[in-house]
């Protein structure tokens with residue numbers, strides 16, 4: 060039986076940006092279900108499920124579990140993703156397919172499985188793409204292609220699912236999640252004066268899932284401290 064509390068599902072919520080989005084939503088009163096292929100601590104008041112969101116059967120079981128346990132789904136954050144850096148000639152078809160499966164196909168699988176619950180709740184979807192949909196370093200073809208596809212899939216879904224469900228995409232730039240701290244020059248090169256934090260993405264995701272963004276759908280929000288707007292000419 061569906062309760063009054065809004066329910067959100069966050070894929071890839073065990074760490075990094077996904078964990079910050081889950082925490083932010085829980086703080087905002089949502090019941091949050093985190094799905095990750097790794098074990099994750101449950102967000103406050105919510106639960107964590109181990110699932111590979113690139114796998115159709117696992118996504119079906121995950122969404123059926125929410126139907127049974129929570130009885131509703133108001134927000135879906137398609138965040139799970141990873142990058143493979145490999146020279147084109149060494150990139151296998153299997154590796155290419157695995158990046159596309161997690162970074163792009165998982166959103167198709169999740170939204171398709173959750174469509175009925177999202178429509179019933181007049182809910183919202185947020186996808187996490189990347190500024191690498193627009194600009195590239197060498198040896199990142201599979202990642203760039205997956206994120207470019209995700210930007211396009213997001214606006215296609217916004218048109219198909221409206222007016223019941225809003226769908227928006229966030230394209231983060233450099234967001235510090237782990238490893239050594241960024242250097243002073245890493246911060247300074249950004250027009251905003253610093254490298255991004257997970258909270259920068261979480262705040263926008265929470266707004267896009269909430270009622271204050273009711274007139275916003277099909278959008279693609281770049282959260283990169285201004286880097287894609289910065290023109291760089293080598294000397």
Ligand SMILES: NC(=O)c1ccc[n+]([C@@H]2O[C@H](COP(=O)([O-])OP(=O)(O)OC[C@H]3O[C@@H](n4cnc5c(N)ncnc54)[C@H](O)[C@@H]3O)[C@@H](O)[C@H]2O)c1
Nearest residue numbers: 071073074075076095096111112138139140189231233234
């Ligand atoms: N950190 C950045 O600078 C940055 C920039 C642009 C875009 N992004 C995107 O943001 C998202 C989160 O990135 P992050 O930096 O927090 O990464 P992260 O590696 O810290 O976290 C990603 C999480 O996704 C999970 N995951 C990966 N594949 C999965 C699968 N098939 N099924 C279930 N869970 C899976 C991982 O276990 C991990 O917990 C990714 O989609 C990434 O491409 C990150």
